[in-house]
Amino acid sequence: MERTYNVYIDTGLFVLSNLLDKDIEYITTEDIFNSSEIIFNEILSMDEENFKKLKYMVFTNSVYTQVGFERKFKSFIKNMEELNSEGTLKCSLCGSVSVNYSYDATRSVLPGICSNNFFNYSNNLRYSAICPACIALSLYSILGINRTKSGAIYYASDDNKVMKNLVNRAMKNLKNEYTEITVLDEIQSTLECEILNKDYNKAYYIEATLCQNYGQLENTRTYTLTSERLLRLILLKKEGLWDKFKENKFIYNVLYENYYDMKDDIDIFKFFKDLFLEKELTMDKIIIDEIKSIAKKLSNNIDKDLIKELDKISSYNKFQEFIIYNQKNIFSKNGEFLVSQDLYDAIIDPQKWLSVKRRLTVELLYI
CATH class of the missing domain: 1.20.120 (Four Helix Bundle (Hemerythrin (Met), subunit A))
Structure with missing residues (x-):
């Protein structure tokens, strides 16, 4: 299956790639629908408290929070498989001709796109053409996210190698007992572990999408690290300034492009001076x-x-x-x-x- 560059679907795709030990391009719709047992067992292998918190933090939560979760989850995936075989419309995300009018995807299975997501409660869009396979992958994405004390973070990158490592790291961490961490510290830790300590020769971007779903608070925020900004961080690390960068919490300034407030440390600011000048009026x-x-x-x-x-x-x-x-x-x-x-x-x-x-x-x- 090809990537859709939707963070929820692609995260689910790389989760399945990890569990089936197959490259994403070799994953088929049959793999997606036949993997409900594997996904369920992987959820059981998660730290219990992590799953308990994450299933309410993320928007893909309606299936996960119901009584009789195992039966409901497997039944839902089976229903998606049947709908997929009867589809006649083209999916707006992956392009497959498998969308079925009889099922309208809600924000609880694919946030941010569907007709009744929290940006569109009035339901102006009468129908969203999302195929069952994409919906299933979106649900599988719960295994590849990162828990923080302020919400759940999905990572995305246009580089498959980077994306694979980011998802695999999240899957590994979810099996361990949670250690409280802020959003900024989580992003900084991920960059240090999976990007700055590895030799990637290709230009790529990373996006961190924060999902907050706490009753009346329903919000998503995306932080983008362009290839240009990532290169500055890699060069800064090579110059031995990463520890100083972390100590001063400068990751905030990079994520929000507030480079001016980094000027108090001239050694670090020099890596971002031209970005600051470009951003100024x-x-x-x-x-x-x-x-x-x-x-x-x-x-x-x-x-x-x-x-x-x-x-x-x-x-x-x-x-x-x-x-x-x-x-x-x-x-x-x-x-x-x-x-x-x-x-x-x-x-x-x-x-x-x-x-x-x-x-x-x-x-x-x-x-």
Whole structure:
């Protein structure tokens, strides 16, 4: 079976690949429907408390939380197999012609897509064309997720080798007694174990999808680590800075692309400087050159800790006062303007001052 790049279905597919010891491309629909006993036995091998918590954390929970779970689960998969053989519509996810109108997939078997998921309680979409095989794989995905104290995390990657390792790691961990861990620490630990300690030569991305399903709280959030960001982390690890990165909890800054707050550690910030500059408000080259000139003039003429001074500036008025004060100060020293007259208004633009301040701080770091 080919991948769908839906995190729930692909996780289930790699779970089955692990249990059947078959590459995903050789897994058939018959394998999927004939594996209910294997899946059930694997669930029984999980740490009991892990399964108890996870079956309520994830959205694929209706089958798992019913009384008589074993009978209901196997009966459900058998029903999916029968529906699959009678299908006449094309699946919107895997492309197989096996969708049956008589069964409408709900968010409890495939979240985020189906017509009554929590983003669409009004049921505007009358029907979702999802085949029984995809639904079964989505249910199997419970064996390949990661428990945290704030929800369950599914990992996905466009690289099959990486995806396989991520799912296999989760399956192994679920057999062990749970040790409380935060979402950020779980993501950081996974990166360290499965990515940074292995030699992957191919560019790939990783997504971590957090599912929170606690009564009134129904939410998913996806954190994306692009190949570019992963490469920075790998290079940072090779430079021996990973322990320092972990200690400062900088994984938060990478996941939320808040690179500016990493500037207090210049050794680590240098790996993300260009990503920070790309993310900042786009500026004309003439403005960027002017900011570089301002940084050099400040550095040559002012003895104070300029970065600390800029960090204290929390409003547009204070930034304007900083520029005016140093404009006068430097002019009185050598007759030179800190900011050229032509670009003065652009530098103290009330809509862009924060980006200018941040860029100026970064330029000062590297002088």
